[in-house]
Amino acid sequence: MRYDQIIRKARVVDGCGNPWFYGDVAVAGETIAAVAPAGQLSAREARAVLEADGRVLAPGFIDILSHSIQPLMRDGRCLSKVTQGVTTEIMGEAWTPAPQGGQIAPRKLAPYVPEAWNERVRSWRRFGDWLEAMARRGVSPNVGSFLGGGTLREYACGMRMGKASREELEVMRRVVREAMEDGAFGVSYALIYPPDDYADTDEIVEVCKAVAEHGGIYVTHLRSESDRLLEALDEALEIGRRANLPVQVYHLKASREDNWPKMARAIARIDQARKAGQDVTADVYPYTASGTGLTAMLPNWVAEGGGLYEKLRDPAVRARVRAELEGPSPDVDTRSRAEHVMPVGFQKPENQVYVGRRLSQIAAMRGQDPLEAVFDLLVSEGQRIGTIYFSMSEDNLRLELSQPWVMVSTDAGGFDPEWARAHGPVHPRGYGSYPRVLGRYVREEGLLSLEEAVRKMTSLPANRLSLFDRGRIAPGCKADLVLFDPDAITDRATFEDPHRLSVGVDAVWVNGVRVLEEGQHTGATPGQVVRGPGWRSAAS
Template sequence: MKMRTKAALGAVLLTAFAPAAQADEKWDFLITNARIVDGSGNPWFRGAIAIDDGKIVWVGNETTDTLRAARVIDAKDRVVSPGFMDFMGQSTLVYVTNPASAQSRLTQGITVHLSGEGGSPAPQSETTQPDPVMIQGKPYRWRTYKDYFDILETLGVPVNVVHNVGAAQVRRVVMGVEDRKPSPREMETMKKLVDEAMRDGASGLSTALIYPPGNYQTTTELVELAKMVKPYGGFYSTHMRNESNQLLEAIDESIAIGKGAGIPVQIYHLKAAGVKNWPLMQKAVDKIADARTAGLDVTTDIYPYVRNGIGLGSFVPPWSYAKGPEAFYKTLSDPKVRADLRKVVETDTLWENWYDHVGQDWANVQITDDRLGKELAGLSIAEAAKLRGKDTWTFVFDTIAEGGVSVAPLSMNEEQKRIALKAPFVMINTDTSPASPDVDGIATHPRAYGTMPRVLAKYVRDEKVIPLEEAIRRMTSASANRLGLFDRGKLSVGYAADVVIFDPDTVQDRATFENPAQYSTGMDYVFVNGVLAIDDGKMTGARAGKVIRYDRTQK
């Protein structure tokens, strides 16, 4: 490897004394004429940035006559910022099963992807992974995060990936999906699996408490699992037990879990779902702010859309799945079961009742995948039922009995997005897996393609809800701090060279609910660990991402 004396010099010398490269020794890249938004939240400034050997080695004023690089990129007064961090991007396996899906993330400027909600890629067992997973024509098996990480590293990932261990996944491995309390022995086994995942390099424990079997996990159970994270400096992140009429109580539970385990808390995709609950959003933000004032390390994130994404099966009460999904689906052949369920859905609001949240109108529930046929993707449940010549409720129960379909309920309003964005502890996530039109068609939520540019275009440029520097801080250093990635998220000497170049006046999300499979535009250059993944608007195919394994050697 060539000597990098200039990198060491550049870290300590002032801009006025920026070191000149030797004739046979050049930086890999120099970005000039940049509007630098460094990720700290500070005002932008004009300057230049040098990248070498995967790191940022110099940041300063324009002195290009003294600097040399193998390649100079003229930013032409565009913004240069750290790469964006997706605070919950669902699956990373898709990066190797469908490599083309990387474009949906890179065109958003995303260079770090956190995975893990209730489920997670590991641990696995003979029950949860009975057959090998076919990846690029070859069979793969894994049981631990170590094995899974090895697979990703062997095949290569396009962005940096970070993983939580899912509490529901641990429960599936040990207990299956039944609604019951764990025995003392089962509890100890689950705790050992969390410990193993943390030793393998997971970032923390995550939950999804509205989906089986996560909704069967008690606060006490979750505190015990979360305690296993504390020795490793991890955090607890959660899709809370309720995001609607019991939103404030759910926040209390989330804080109690973190407090009981002695670890920080991240609340995934904060929302007040259901028109009757919209006024709760300000109260929710205030509750988190009050907790922080009291010394509790609690943060949250959102996605910039007023429709969420769930399975149609979530429109029936969670206790329906107490004996497992397959057992429940069989009961739907009984007309009385259907009639009783419909009555509960129409009248009972003491659970996360999504039908009530959409105003009890199936026209407000949009189908977002093509499992029922491409002709139904993008239609509302009401429209799809009519096209199939069925009563709406018959269509709903028939669909659930066949395994369901992904849907996007119209459950939120724009005002709560603005409220959240104005709170300094709110970050951004996509809450969906990477996708590609050739494999997934339009079977996804538009946030898979448009989340980060939508924040920059809609809420920064067009509506001026928050300044550009603040939006980028949420997507970069704020997320990095929560993830414990203290060598990423800022344009500082010695930091990993995850860097994006874009024009804030033209960057734009294009994905819609009717046609979500449209790439965002405007991310002209995207560096991942100092390697160009997008070069002057063109994908390079580089797979320079890293599987970030947290170092637990000091435990």
């Protein structure tokens, strides 16, 4: 047989923004072997044939902002992502579980992760060790990562605030070079969190110069997405210029209503930078609420040196935090009114009564003001408490999605409701981001054409990552494919009921192997490690 399988008479959206066409696509091994007009490839030439009957065949979606590191340790199928059409998970915002060593303090993984992984993590001395471990355990999607900037900073400096010494900077450069040779796509800082926030602009520039040596990129959760959004964007652009490397802005947004008008100006600045020749892009998830820890409401100095939850028992620390937050210019980016804050990630049985309630309601139930409730809940839980912040504008989201340099991401991990529901609610973006764009913003609103939406999910992130053999349907490219019904694809997860799989994706292939068939996971785990250009140069 010439081909392993042929998908016939599909509405082919090639991922590059070209108009769709009816065609046949043949797969041989891991690659796309042929693309032809509909009906022109003979069924006799393939071991298996699937009649698409006019459904859309697109490249598999590439999530450039995934948090599946720990979920994949529990469950390699990555069900809530694969059922959206995601075939490649790119991780590493702020934190990666490797390399271990240096000044990194031991920490336990999430409660849903099997205990054996805690021991394995401690042995990962190089960045590439954890990705290879994922491939060995078997994963359905391809996996790749940036080096977490917070991990890098902690490796060299621990949880100390302040400038890095010359010796500490040299440690960071060494770790970066090793990570890039192991296949990291670049370095990723989340600059509203400690210890990432402890790194100043000059330090990040020096780190990024080492990244640039290997063809990598700088990815940033901006130092502010609210009051100082424009200043934070200027910092990101400055880092890119001084270190001479591309910039990717994670989950572009303007938080809190008084900052919503700044988004048009932020977009104008990025457009201006691009016109001047600077390579800068961004991604968004299609929701107007963000998700992070309840700890994000605290100043970052509380986390210096570790022991954050123990410190919050100290009345003096609480008084200092309160004075800062209630002062004229608090140095905290995540500030929302209590009625816009919904903590969901409670683990203690006694706190389950608060799941899904707004902070204003929780405080009233406890007879406290909201800040005192935050202090006590964090002390009680001893962990960050996953929290939803309703702080963004739908008009801004549409504006962001409309920019040609903005791609789609989830900012979430992949879960299976069967085991994840018992561990509490999550942000629905982990279950619905891609179908939500295709259902709401393409089919229902017409904000984007089908071809443009698919480009934002495929070739745009693939090009950003230098994965030029993925993210498009063309002979010789990897056979990462998704077949979906454009009239049925939709998200079902909500903030009230987040553990609901999307519908409308009928089949998904990863490296030529079907991982989803008639909407059901096949159990196959053909995912490979995808690596950045530094690895290719090292291998050669």
